[in-house]
Amino acid sequence: MLNREQYLLTKAAEECSEISQILMSALKTQQFGMRENKPEEPTNKERVHAEINDLMALIDMLNEECNLNYNRHDPWNAEQIAKKKERVNHWYNYSVPIGRVEKPEEPVVAVALTGGGDPSDPSYKELREDGQQKEYLVLAEEEIKKGFVRPVRSTYIHTGERPKYPLRDLTDEEQERYKFEGYTKYETYPESESPACGRYWSFKQLQSGCGHSTTMGKKLSETYARDPKFYGATYCSNCGTHFPVREFTWEGTDEKVGS
Numbered sequence: 001m002l003n004r005e006q007y008l009l010t011k012a013a014e015e016c017s018e019i020s021q022i023l024m025s026a027l028k029t030q031q032f033g034m035r036e037n038k039p040e041e042p043t044n045k046e047r048v049h050a051e052i053n054d055l056m057a058l059i060d061m062l063n064e065e066c067n068l069n070y071n072r073h074d075p076w077n078a079e080q081i082a083k084k085k086e087r088v089n090h091w092y093n094y095s096v097p098i099g100r101v102e103k104p105e106e107p108v109v110a111v112a113l114t115g116g117g118d119p120s121d122p123s124y125k126e127l128r129e130d131g132q133q134k135e136y137l138v139l140a141e142e143e144i145k146k147g148f149v150r151p152v153r154s155t156y157i158h159t160g161e162r163p164k165y166p167l168r169d170l171t172d173e174e175q176e177r178y179k180f181e182g183y184t185k186y187e188t189y190p191e192s193e194s195p196a197c198g199r200y201w202s203f204k205q206l207q208s209g210c211g212h213s214t215t216m217g218k219k220l221s222e223t224y225a226r227d228p229k230f231y232g233a234t235y236c237s238n239c240g241t242h243f244p245v246r247e248f249t250w251e252g253t254d255e256k257v258g259s
């Protein structure tokens with residue numbers, strides 16, 4: 001006989017299979033938003049939302065009752081999600097040239113390397129002794145010429161990441177649950193940030209940022225000005241290593257790099 005945890009896991013697996021079915025049906029009809037034939041019937045989008053909600057209900061129950069402790073906004077989870085997106089795009093970019101996937105209508109942006117090397121050779125990412133890459137990927141001149149969406153700024157400060165909202169101490173139960181993650185505080189988000197309800201912070205995250213400034217070359221600065229989200233991480237010359245862009249602020253502003 002199933003115990004409670006096994007029962008919830010079975011239900012969650014059923015929901016995953018239902019999500020898979022509705023996604024396959026959306027794939028066949030190539031519809032996510034458009035009304036299907038009968039206006040009184042839910043659209044594929046509405047069906048997918050309903051199935052995701054069913055799965056979320058099970059995840060909540062597994063969180064609450066079975067110590068699953070899943071919160072997509074925990075920094076580790078958020079990072080894993082970002083990495084998965086990168087992997088999906090990585091393989092997508094391989095599939096287009098070999099004709100397995102349709103060419104996107106939007107042209108893929110043209111890129112170049114700071115030192116003029118070949119951007120398809122990944123060895124540009126190798127680190128030099130000072131912790132910088134051999135070369136950096138930048139937008140090609142033709143892309144830069146399309147115009148800036150932010151001012152061209154070349155200096156940022158390693159300000160670190162700080163909470164926006166008040167922090168509270170962890171409960172005894174949370175301390176026990178997150179002892180390996182090193183979380184020490186919880187930031188509770190206001191209603192306006194819903195559906196995210198808050199995030200945990202470790203002492204290290206609360207101390208992040210050395211306060212020093214780093215100045216980039218023209219090509220990198222212009223790439224940020226053309227596409228503020230082009231880079232996920234950037235270099236601090238004082239720390240001698242790369243950190244997520246959210247740890248940096250443009251000099252003389254309180255604007256986050258990457259926003």
Ligand SMILES: [Zn+2]
Pocket residue numbers: 158209210211212236237238239240
């Ligand atoms: Zn630093």
